[in-house]
Amino acid sequence: MKWHDALNDYQLYLKIERGLSQNSITNYAYDIKKLISFLELHDMIISPIEIDHSAIQQFIYETSKNVNARSQARIISGLRSFFSYLVFEDYRKINPLDHIESPKTGRKLPDTLSLEDINNLIGAVELTREYNGVRIGERDRTILETLYSCGLRVSELTNLKISDLFFDEGFIKVTGKGDKQRFVPIGNSTQKYITIYKDEVRSKINVQKEFKDTLFLNHQGKQLTRAMIFTIIKRLAEKINxxxxxxxxxxxxxxxxxxxxxxADLRAIQLMLGHESITTTEIYMHVDRSHLKEVLNKFHPRR
Incomplete structure (x- = not known):
C-alpha cells in the first residue's frame, strides 16, 4: 500500500463513516502529509504498513523541536487516528503510536472579550465604507453582530444561507461540524442588522449563480472566505488599539x-454552541471563577 492511497482512503473514511466536514478532514490529513514529506526528504522508503515506532518517533522529534506541547500533542493525536484506521481495516496488526505518549498540555482557557471591547470593535466599523460600490461597512457590522449574538464558528457564519433565517420564529439554522444542524436563537437587534444588510446592501450586489442563497458575500458576489473574516476583525482590533x-x-x-x-444554564449553552459533549462546554466554568462565587452566595442555603 502506498502512502497517498492510504491517505485518500482515510480521508474518504472520515467523510463517509465519521461524517466530518472538509475543514476537519483537511486538518486530519495535514500531519500525515508532513510525515510523508519527512520520509521522502530522508529517503526512507517505508510503506504505511511497514513503518514502525522508531521512524514515527524520529519524525515527531524532528517536527516538534520548534512547536509547543499543544501542537506536538495534536501531531501525535492525528497520526494515532490514521494508524488506528489502518489497524481497523486489517492493514496493520498494531498502531506504531501505542507507546508514544502525548505531552501534558493542561486545559487551555479560551480568550474572551469584555462587552466594552465588543462594543468598541463594532463601533469602529465605518458604516459608509464602500468597495467597488458595495457598502462593506454595513456588512462587516452585521458579521460581528451575528458572530457575537449567535456564538457561531467562522465556517458556520460563512456558510449561513438566507433560507436558514427563520426570523418569525426567532431562530437561525446553523450547519456545524460534520454537517450537523442545530437551531440557534437570534435576537431582535441582530435580525434588524441582517435585514438591513440583506435588503439594502446585498440586494445591490451582482450575485454569482452558485451563491444566490449565501447570506454574506464579497463585492464580487461570492461567498466570503474564513481568511477574510479574520482580516476584518484584525483590522478593527488594530484600529481601536x-x-x-x-x-x-x-x-x-x-x-x-x-x-x-x-x-445561563450550561446545558442550554451547549445546545447553542453545538458541542457534542457537555465536557467541552464546561471549560467556560473556569474562565471567570468570580461567577462561581456569586452563584454560591446567591443560591446556597447557608450562604
Whole structure:
C-alpha cells in the first residue's frame, strides 16, 4: 500500500463513516502529509504498513523541536487516528503510536472579550465604507453582530444561507461540524442588522449563480472566505488599539462566557454552541471563577 492511497482512503473514511466536514478532514490529513514529506526528504522508503515506532518517533522529534506541547500533542493525536484506521481495516496488526505518549498540555482557557471591547470593535466599523460600490461597512457590522449574538464558528457564519433565517420564529439554522444542524436563537437587534444588510446592501450586489442563497458575500458576489473574516476583525482590533490577539472564535468564546456569567444554564449553552459533549462546554466554568462565587452566595442555603 502506498502512502497517498492510504491517505485518500482515510480521508474518504472520515467523510463517509465519521461524517466530518472538509475543514476537519483537511486538518486530519495535514500531519500525515508532513510525515510523508519527512520520509521522502530522508529517503526512507517505508510503506504505511511497514513503518514502525522508531521512524514515527524520529519524525515527531524532528517536527516538534520548534512547536509547543499543544501542537506536538495534536501531531501525535492525528497520526494515532490514521494508524488506528489502518489497524481497523486489517492493514496493520498494531498502531506504531501505542507507546508514544502525548505531552501534558493542561486545559487551555479560551480568550474572551469584555462587552466594552465588543462594543468598541463594532463601533469602529465605518458604516459608509464602500468597495467597488458595495457598502462593506454595513456588512462587516452585521458579521460581528451575528458572530457575537449567535456564538457561531467562522465556517458556520460563512456558510449561513438566507433560507436558514427563520426570523418569525426567532431562530437561525446553523450547519456545524460534520454537517450537523442545530437551531440557534437570534435576537431582535441582530435580525434588524441582517435585514438591513440583506435588503439594502446585498440586494445591490451582482450575485454569482452558485451563491444566490449565501447570506454574506464579497463585492464580487461570492461567498466570503474564513481568511477574510479574520482580516476584518484584525483590522478593527488594530484600529481601536486592542491589546489582545483575537479571532472570529474569540466572539464565540465571549458569547458563551457572557451567557454563563449572567446565569445561563450550561446545558442550554451547549445546545447553542453545538458541542457534542457537555465536557467541552464546561471549560467556560473556569474562565471567570468570580461567577462561581456569586452563584454560591446567591443560591446556597447557608450562604
Amino acid at each position: 486592542l491589546n489582545k490577539i483575537i479571532s472570529p472564535h474569540t466572539f464565540r468564546h465571549s458569547f458563551a462566557t457572557h451567557l454563563l456569567e449572567n446565569g
